[in-house]
Amino acid sequence: MSDVILSLQHLHKRFGALQATHDVSLELHQGEIHALIGPNGAGKSTLIGQIAGNLRPDEGSVFLAGTEITQMSIAQRARLGLGRSFQVSSLAEPLSVMRNVMMGVQALQSHSFRFWKPIARDKALLEPAYEALERMQLSHRAWTPVSELSHGERRQVEVACALALKPRALLLDEPMAGLGPEGSAKLTELLEALKHEVPILLIEHDMEAVFRLADRISVLVSGSVIAHGDSHAIKQDPRVREAYLGNDDA
């Protein structure tokens, strides 16, 4: 369990006067789900941006499986094995589920400058994509356009897309957002099964899911990690209760 897959070291990010990220260090270990929670405006999105590559930190570094990725592009990070899902679903709607998932397989196998062979019958692309969909229990929807999927199914496709990369780490940005209790329970189940293969950094608002899934939880408030621990410790931590859970419990 001490195998560090993703490591953030002393990240700082400032937008003008706003210190969006202040000295954040985090580690994601093999086989775990590490949840990152925090109230709105805590700087979660900024932090995700720095991990995924949309933003560059002002200071500090990000390591993926021992490789420094701080300055790498989004695509480079993905090829190194950082899979991610988005808070707002970002799939290509008119295309089939399969075509969305296949993209990751394609990136993994080689460069995309293959101009001649049709992909429609390319088993090397279809099989791993189908496998990723099966893992998310969505293979029956493989040839359905994304635009016809339910919200919950899109969430599953997002994760399947990330899985197609055979990632070393998953970065899931509020995968439960907008899901009903049923959908949320299903995704929780799927993620639980997944964590033994891929460690997951989970950014989530759904506390029930977080407490059920997360092995460790970090709490981000005003750009800093104010608490760190398992779900029991986090529930008891007075600072967390005040900053975050207090809204619900008080």
Added chain:
Amino acid sequence: MTNYTPVSKKTPMPSQGTAEVAPATQVDSHFGRKGIVQMILLGLLLLLPIAAYFLGHLYYVNLASRITIIAMAAVGLNLAIGYGGMVSFGHAAYFGLGGYIAGISAYHAFDMTPFMTWPFNVPGSDSLLVVWLAAIVLCGLLALAIGAISLRTTGVYFIMITLAFAQMIYYFANSWPTYGGEDGLPIYLRNSLPIVDTTNALTYFLICFTGLVLAMAITSRLMKSRFGAALTMARLNDVRLATAGISPYPIRLVAFVISAAITGLAGALYADLNGFISPTMLSWHFSGELMVIVILGGVGRLYGPLAGAILFVMMEMLLGGITEYWQLFLGLVLLGVVLFAKHGVMGWLAGRERNE
């Protein structure tokens, strides 16, 4: 895990093989209609000029060549705009460069003077094969340079920067007296091929027709490949593409280069058809006309450029004969297409192809 093929009864894999088209029932009913419309378009384009030739109406053979070449130029632009989502307002640059390559090469071959002597000795050539190769390569290189810079921008900036580059080339050609400047340059003898007589109107039409069919076949094949899948994703959602591990920029750049090479080859054919080149080929009007043709025909439709070119040239000929304000009517038609037939003439004739 063997059962990777779609097994769902509701949505089996479409017969065409592209998974991006939705439920098969819908596709199948359109596929028949689409296939027929496409065959009619291509068949008429091939057979009418042959008939006209044997009836002695050479004018119509050359008109068909013109339609074919303009359609081919639009096929190139469609790859950028329709399939790649790159709205280039500067494709006249490649069309014109292709034309000038044909013209300049013929000029030096006719004069028996070298095009340049330093650092290499480059003679002119009256061989179409040489001209075509040069047009493809040089237009590709020009697009590589222009695209490398332009593709760092998006949206309206991309439109403007491609226009700006094309205008630079236009003014350069306009003010370069060696090759006629704004007066243009005649090609006294059409460039030639081994064995066949390219000065024969029908032969030349068939050459152009082959070029168009090849350009369309290449586009079609390309878009079904891995590269096409990546380009489609770059158009629909470039964040998804990057997140999947593929950088959109090089994918777009290569598509832009191929697009320009096709349009450039069409330009070379056009110069030899007319026996004349001038900066008009490079002007932004022509870039605009190509865009109009692509939109008229159906953006991102394989046969869209052909349908658009036929409509455009026919309107120019028929209405242009009645009034010099024929473009007013073109504008009205374009308005109608944009408002009421978003998928262009091909979408209207052959049904929707893509779920967008």
